[in-house]
Amino acid sequence: MVTYGFPLSGVLSSGPTLTTGDVSALAGLRDNPLHFQISAPVQPGNSGGPLLDAQGHVVGVIVSKLNAARIAQMTGGDIPQNVNFAIKGPEVASFLSAYNNPALHQPSTGIDLKPAEIGEIANPSVMLLQCYR
Numbered sequence: 622m623v624t625y626g627f628p629l630s631g632v633l634s635s636g637p638t639l640t641t642g643d644v645s646a647l648a649g650l651r652d653n654p655l656h657f658q659i660s661a662p663v664q665p666g667n668s669g670g671p672l673l674d675a676q677g678h679v680v681g682v683i684v685s686k687l688n689a690a691r692i693a694q695m696t697g698g699d700i701p702q703n704v705n706f707a708i709k710g711p712e713v714a715s716f717l718s719a720y721n722n723p724a725l726h727q728p729s730t731g732i733d734l735k736p737a738e739i740g741e742i743a744n745p746s747v748m749l750l751q752c753y754r
Contacts, residue, residue: 625743626670639740649706656706663705672707675733677742681707
């Protein structure tokens with residue numbers, strides 16, 4: 622799996638970056654069936670970005686990461702690493718359809734691409750949005 626986004630924009634880089642990882646669980650926090658748990662590192666700025674498969678198809682949208690500090694307090698000091706979450710593709714497609722924006726479904730077949738090649742596919746459709754208070 623590949624994430625593509627703008628983690629810690631302005632601190633790390635002003636341009637998009639990608640990270641790789643795996644689907645760690647088919648459910649999210651507290652067994653939420655609408656999420657994947659993923660091991661790809663994410664930071665603020667990745668939220669809303671795509672989770673892509675090895676052929677460059679969007680299979681989810683990055684939504685959150687586990688609060689490591691809070692978990693460390695709950696467990697007596699154990700700091701979890703790379704526990705992050707993405708909304709599953711079918712849930713995203715349902716959301717888009719509800720607002721008259723049907724998602725295009727393509728089967729994930731063919732050869733696996735290198736992460737940089739997946740980034741090239743994602744780049745034209747990913748942009749940085751920042752909200753200011």
